[in-house]
Amino acid sequence: MQFKQILNFKKNTSSLILGVFLLLTAVAGHAQEAIGEAETAEVAHQEEAFNPADAIIEHISDSHSWHLWGHTSLALPVILYTDKGLETFSSGKFGHGEEAYTGKYYTYKLEKNKVKVVDEGGNVNEEASKKLLDFSFTKNVASLWLSIIIILVIFLSVASSYKKRVGKAPKGLQSFIEPIIVFIRDEIAKPNIGYKYQRYMPLLLTFFFFILINNLLGLVPLFPGGANVTGNIAVTFVLATITLLVTNFSANRYYWKHIFLPGTPKWLYPIMWPVEIIGIFSKPIALMIRLFANITAGHIIVLALISIIFVFKSVAVAPAPVLFVVFMDVIELLVALLQAYIFTLLSALFIGSAIEEHHH
Amino acid sequence: MELVTPDLGFVVWTTVAFVILLVILRIFAWKPILGAIAERERSIEDALSKAELAKEEMAKLTSENEQLLKQARNERDQILKEAKALKDQIVSEAKVSAQTEGNKLIEKAKLEINSQKVAALDDIKNQVSALSLEIAEKILRKQFEDPAKQQALVNDLLNEVKLN
Numbered sequence A: 001m002q003f004k005q006i007l008n009f010k011k012n013t014s015s016l017i018l019g020v021f022l023l024l025t026a027v028a029g030h031a032q033e034a035i036g037e038a039e040t041a042e043v044a045h046q047e048e049a050f051n052p053a054d055a056i057i058e059h060i061s062d063s064h065s066w067h068l069w070g071h072t073s074l075a076l077p078v079i080l081y082t083d084k085g086l087e088t089f090s091s092g093k094f095g096h097g098e099e100a101y102t103g104k105y106y107t108y109k110l111e112k113n114k115v116k117v118v119d120e121g122g123n124v125n126e127e128a129s130k131k132l133l134d135f136s137f138t139k140n141v142a143s144l145w146l147s148i149i150i151i152l153v154i155f156l157s158v159a160s161s162y163k164k165r166v167g168k169a170p171k172g173l174q175s176f177i178e179p180i181i182v183f184i185r186d187e188i189a190k191p192n193i194g195y196k197y198q199r200y201m202p203l204l205l206t207f208f209f210f211i212l213i214n215n216l217l218g219l220v221p222l223f224p225g226g227a228n229v230t231g232n233i234a235v236t237f238v239l240a241t242i243t244l245l246v247t248n249f250s251a252n253r254y255y256w257k258h259i260f261l262p263g264t265p266k267w268l269y270p271i272m273w274p275v276e277i278i279g280i281f282s283k284p285i286a287l288m289i290r291l292f293a294n295i296t297a298g299h300i301i302v303l304a305l306i307s308i309i310f311v312f313k314s315v316a317v318a319p320a321p322v323l324f325v326v327f328m329d330v331i332e333l334l335v336a337l338l339q340a341y342i343f344t345l346l347s348a349l350f351i352g353s354a355i356e357e358h359h360h
Numbered sequence B: 001m002e003l004v005t006p007d008l009g010f011v012v013w014t015t016v017a018f019v020i021l022l023v024i025l026r027i028f029a030w031k032p033i034l035g036a037i038a039e040r041e042r043s044i045e046d047a048l049s050k051a052e053l054a055k056e057e058m059a060k061l062t063s064e065n066e067q068l069l070k071q072a073r074n075e076r077d078q079i080l081k082e083a084k085a086l087k088d089q090i091v092s093e094a095k096v097s098a099q100t101e102g103n104k105l106i107e108k109a110k111l112e113i114n115s116q117k118v119a120a121l122d123d124i125k126n127q128v129s130a131l132s133l134e135i136a137e138k139i140l141r142k143q144f145e146d147p148a149k150q151q152a153l154v155n156d157l158l159n160e161v162k163l164n
Helices: A002-047 A052-060 A124-131 A138-163 A173-194 A201-219 A233-249 A253-260 A268-311 A319-355 B008-143 B147-163
Strands: A065-069 A072-075 A079-081 A086-090 A107-111 A114-118
Touching: A002 A072, A002 A124, A002 B147, A052 A268, A065 A138, A072 A173, A114 A124, A138 A173, A138 B008, A173 A201, A173 A319, A201 A268, A201 A319, A201 B008, A233 A268, A233 A319, A233 B008, A253 A268, A253 A319, A268 A319
Parallel strands: none
Antiparallel strands: A065 A072, A079 A086, A107 A114
16 A cells, blocks of 8 residues: 555656646747747837737748747748649748749749749739649648657667567666557557457557657747647648548448448438448548647647737736746646547547447 | 648648658557567566466475375374284284194103103013012022922922812
8 A cells, every 4th residue: 555655656756747847848938939929029010010810820830931039940941843843942032931932933922821823023823823732841841750750769769678678677768658558558449449459559559659749849839849730730631531541441341331221211321321421521520620629729829828918018917928828838738648649549449430340 | 711721732741751650660669569568468477377376386286295294104104003913913923833832842741751751660660570580580499409398399289289
């Protein structure tokens, strides 16, 4: 009994330390961002009044450059697939987003952070712009690859320590990761998928850690964090599509029978089929929207609170929003973990329901 | 609206990145990690069940040993008892045989003594009779050296016969 208490105490202490550490990083980060924004706001003030809605949308949207500090930004490569061929150039060519750049085939200009084709007069050519496929290495793409490098570094090192310490107790990072992996296996995969769980473990683990690391990176306001990757609908769309494909490709005949020959009277089939087919897609769509909305909403709230300072144009009001921001960041830490867990859990649940054996 | 419209470029980038991540992790991370965890769990399970088995074996051995010991003790007691009985029997048998042998010898001796005594008495008798005859002869010879005496005796004897 006493031993148990000691264990709990130890657990609590380590999580407390982690929490305090993350809190401090968050506070420091937001302070930094506030300073950066203050400068931009000053510049903006000279031109026009501060518009919090635009500022927030700009922060949670993708960008062709990565804002580092003050007026310094990292120019990222622009990769365009036009109807005439591939075109690559640095986004630095756009200046601070105001200048037009003439490439091999067209002249391009940034409009609301989107690359558009413009004619000589500087007017947007909507028709040509529609044909433009933008595969640019944007801020989100850069952050995505960064998160992948972080994940690979973590898990390849953990895997190597498993190879080095065969049959021994886990140590260091390995002992931090192992309970999470065992949790996903025993609490998410096994109860929801059943005895075939091993096939889906790699996908579920990758989902969980990919979402978690990206959520946490998104909470760090400084470079190299701050990109809104898991709060971007494209990312959640891809993840949900993978769940959709895996669910339907591993589905057994009971799943399809339930969709096309449900236990309702036959004359109801014309009504049931559309409902069931919508059901196939509504589940992953719910997944997509849940993750996107949760993460984006968190970012919007934090940015809105920070914007209060600029709306009032006073440092005196700053303590109150900063306090709320800290509070929100702590909640966002929970949400980051929770959303990773929920996405993984629901994916497991959908896969499990598609491969479930029915014994009639 | 722009916020909720998936951008094609980013969709492609995410798909490529995620698939690469999934493949690399699946081969180089999840397989060894999950394998090692499962292996460790199995070995722990094995070790526990083996320990349990060893404990059972131990208990069995101990009880077996005890049984063996008990059996050995019983056997020893029995052997001792048997040996004692045998010894007693042998001793008593020996006693009985010795007694009878002794008795037989005594009987034999007695018979011998008797026969010897009879023989000796016979011998003495013979010798006494021989001696007596000799003495009698000698006396008679002495007495009948005189023929007158002989005549007198014959006359006596004849007289006696006539009377009859």
